[in-house]
Amino acid sequence: MDELRHAGRLAADVTADYLGGVGDRPVWQPVTEADRDWLTRQDLPSAGRPLSDLVHDIRTRVLPYPMGNGHPRFFGWVNSAPSAAGVLVAPIAAALNPSCAGGDHAGVLLEHTVLRWLADLAGFPHRTGGGLLTSGASMATVVALAAARRRAADRDGADVRADGLYGRPPMVLYVSAEGHSCLRKAAELLGLGSRHVRVVPVDGAFRMDAGALRDMVARDARAGLRPFCVAASAGTVNTGAVDALDEIADVAAAHGLWFHVDGAYGALGALTAPGGYAGMARADSLVLDPHKWLGVPVDCGCVLWRDPVPVRATFSLVPAYLRDDDEDGPGWFSEYGPEQTRPLRALRTWATMSHLGRDGIVRLVGTTVRLAHTLAAMIGAAPDFELLAPVSTSIVAFRYRPAGPPDRLDDLNRRIPAAVQHRGRAFLTGTRLAGTEALRACLLNPATTEDDLALLLDEIRAAATGRAAEIRP
Numbered sequence: 001m002d003e004l005r006h007a008g009r010l011a012a013d014v015t016a017d018y019l020g021g022v023g024d025r026p027v028w029q030p031v032t033e034a035d036r037d038w039l040t041r042q043d044l045p046s047a048g049r050p051l052s053d054l055v056h057d058i059r060t061r062v063l064p065y066p067m068g069n070g071h072p073r074f075f076g077w078v079n080s081a082p083s084a085a086g087v088l089v090a091p092i093a094a095a096l097n098p099s100c101a102g103g104d105h106a107g108v109l110l111e112h113t114v115l116r117w118l119a120d121l122a123g124f125p126h127r128t129g130g131g132l133l134t135s136g137a138s139m140a141t142v143v144a145l146a147a148a149r150r151r152a153a154d155r156d157g158a159d160v161r162a163d164g165l166y167g168r169p170p171m172v173l174y175v176s177a178e179g180h181s182c183l184r185k186a187a188e189l190l191g192l193g194s195r196h197v198r199v200v201p202v203d204g205a206f207r208m209d210a211g212a213l214r215d216m217v218a219r220d221a222r223a224g225l226r227p228f229c230v231a232a233s234a235g236t237v238n239t240g241a242v243d244a245l246d247e248i249a250d251v252a253a254a255h256g257l258w259f260h261v262d263g264a265y266g267a268l269g270a271l272t273a274p275g276g277y278a279g280m281a282r283a284d285s286l287v288l289d290p291h292k293w294l295g296v297p298v299d300c301g302c303v304l305w306r307d308p309v310p311v312r313a314t315f316s317l318v319p320a321y322l323r324d325d326d327e328d329g330p331g332w333f334s335e336y337g338p339e340q341t342r343p344l345r346a347l348r349t350w351a352t353m354s355h356l357g358r359d360g361i362v363r364l365v366g367t368t369v370r371l372a373h374t375l376a377a378m379i380g381a382a383p384d385f386e387l388l389a390p391v392s393t394s395i396v397a398f399r400y401r402p403a404g405p406p407d408r409l410d411d412l413n414r415r416i417p418a419a420v421q422h423r424g425r426a427f428l429t430g431t432r433l434a435g436t437e438a439l440r441a442c443l444l445n446p447a448t449t450e451d452d453l454a455l456l457l458d459e460i461r462a463a464a465t466g467r468a469a470e471i472r473p
């Protein structure tokens with residue numbers, strides 16, 4: 001263990017130096033040819049190498065080429081900086097290396113606590129057996145929709161586990177035009193067919209049109225299809241919009257649909273703007289990713305559900321060698337999802353949440369929402385930028401609109417994200433919004449400053465006009 005102790009100290013220093021200096025380095029930089037060659041073409045050494053040599057390789061060949069999240073001027077997709085507490089305990093989780101499929105050990109017990117804490121933060125009803133940590137929202141969504149499919153089939157007197165979907169009227173899932181692509185992926189994976197995923201239009205604030213939903217469900221039912229689930233969003237990936245969850249819950253209740261809420265990114269926004277999330281607690285399932293706004297190091301997604309029974313009935317398959325003799329308990333986590341061996345995600349999540357405390361989590365959400373409003377105000381005041389959506393969480397959707405012919409704007413805005421990224425001083429990504437090419441900045445890092453936001457806008461101008469990167473004082 002002396003070798004591990006020595007190399008571990010080196011690794012701790014390398015980690016702290018890396019995190020301490022993130023803001024002073026390029027957000028992203030291209031990989032040199034020599035390092036690309038090393039990263040992609042190295043041979044497996046025949047003789048093993050000392051641990052401290054591996055730390056050296058990581059310092060010189062890996063750490064210079066981050067994706068960019070962690071930097072205060074990273075505004076891309078939905079990727080946060082890692083929490084210090086999560087980084088701290090990751091090696092300890094690896095040292096324990098359990099499978100959290102089930103059993104009576106610390107990892108499993110801590111996962112129950114973390115799920116209760118997450119439900120509590122989101123104001124979601126919780127009882128033991130009411131959730132699962134997953135690799136991310138995509139897997140969490142598969143779990144939720146599988147349970148929804150099972151419950152609908154049960155209600156029709158069908159056994160979807162035994163018979164699949166053969167011979168049944170097609171089940172129909174409703175998502176908004178702004179719903180995340182993981183919903184359609186899950187529907188395809190579950191054999192529902194993307195033809196039976198209805199795309200409900202959105203209103204001017206990019207929220208699901210509940211009236212249109214009601215009409216579409218009624219039309220499908222009249223046509224002999226089987227509407228079974230509506231997936232609303234509590235924070236869309238494009239604009240951070242939160243659907244009118246109460247209204248959608250009413251439609252779901254009226255038509256016996258499973259009410260799913262994708263709050264993977266935005267559910268925690270309820271901590272500072274609870275009014276906007278009314279109805280979220282009525283969901284049958286809620287996805288809420290700790291590896292997004294909370295900053296738990298990847299991976300850690302989460303799905304919570306109101307009633308454990310249909311979820312366990314969907315996945316439980318307990319061979320004799322996995323039997324749990326505690327028949328009245330919630331059973332194993334592996335009975336609530338497709339994975340058997342499951343990593344210890346709870347330790348990183350527990351550490352992150354404990355370190356921040358409830359107050360710190362509220363502050364984190366409040367600070368980043370305020371930063372988003374500040375950026376939106378800067379955009380509103382700039383003659384060469386245009387806000388494309390209201391800010392309701394911590395995402396700002398906008399575009400660069402310099403004077404000139406408007407027919408070139410789409411082309412210009414499509415080219416901006418890559419050009420900004422290559423300059424290395426800020427990182428943002430683009431999207432398409434209501435048929436328009438858009439830029440979007442997702443604010444998740446409380447270390448971001450107003451100067452960083454001003455620099456982002458300058459970088460967009462410079463990237464659009466091809467100006468050389470000049471270093472600001």
Ligand SMILES: Cc1ncc(COP(=O)(O)O)c(C=O)c1O
Nearest residue numbers: 078136137138180182237264265
């Ligand atoms: C709203 C929303 N839902 C789902 C997902 C998918 O999450 P994951 O990448 O963790 O599977 C994302 C990812 O950004 C998201 O923003």
